[in-house]
Amino acid sequence: MFAAALVVMIFFVGLAMDASMVLMAHSRLNSMCQLVAQDHLTYQDTVRYSEQPGTDFSKCIIETLGANGFTNKGELYFTEDVRSENARHYKARIVLHGSCDTYFLKLFGLKKIDFAAQTDFDDTYGEPNDNVVWSPSASASQYSERYSFDKGAVTNFNARDLPNGWTIE
Numbered sequence: 001m002f003a004a005a006l007v008v009m010i011f012f013v014g015l016a017m018d019a020s021m022v023l024m025a026h027s028r029l030n031s032m033c034q035l036v037a038q039d040h041l042t043y044q045d046t047v048r049y050s051e052q053p054g055t056d057f058s059k060c061i062i063e064t065l066g067a068n069g070f071t072n073k074g075e076l077y078f079t080e081d082v083r084s085e086n087a088r089h090y091k092a093r094i095v096l097h098g099s100c101d102t103y104f105l106k107l108f109g110l111k112k113i114d115f116a117a118q119t120d121f122d123d124t125y126g127e128p129n130d131n132v133v134w135s136p137s138a139s140a141s142q143y144s145e146r147y148s149f150d151k152g153a154v155t156n157f158n159a160r161d162l163p164n165g166w167t168i169e
Contacts, residue, residue: 017104018103018104018105021103022102025098025100026098026117029115030117032070033094035064035068039064043061044125047123048134051138052143053090054078054143054144055143057092058147062149062153072098073096073097074096075093075095075149076092076093076146077093077095077146078144078147079092079140079144080140080144082140083140086133087133088125088126089124090122091120092120096116096117097116099115100112
């Protein structure tokens with residue numbers, strides 16, 4: 001009876017250890033996402049006055065993530081609403097990927113747990129019927145796309161690969 005209780009206790013302690021490691025790593029990813037979301041106001045002029053806002057915005061985000069120790073894979077989804085002369089509205093989603101090695105669960109064949117964290121944010125420039133807002137010469141559909149990055153560099157972008165039903169509201 002004592003041996004069975006000891007085995008059960010060791011099982012749950014090992015499981016709790018792996019779960020806490022995964023939750024801690026996931027929490028770090030969420031913190032990185034929140035850092036980018038809170039700093040997006042820092043990048044306002046990059047988006048506002050750039051000919052390629054999505055590309056330049058992704059470079060700023062990668063720089064911020066790298067300065068804070070993030071070296072894994074991620075995606076930036078960037079879309080801008082059809083703009084008017086008086087206002088521009090964009091929306092961005094950051095998805096960061098991470099993984100955590102397991103210790104106890106290796107006994108059962110699970111060596112690594114993969115996870116992701118994401119955050120959305122948007123911004124509007126200008127007030128309707130109030131002022132004139134500068135816009136890039138390219139149409140918004142030309143730079144509304146998904147930017148993939150890995151180890152501090154953009155590795156791919158795809159204009160047709162935005163999340164389903166993901167529009168500016």
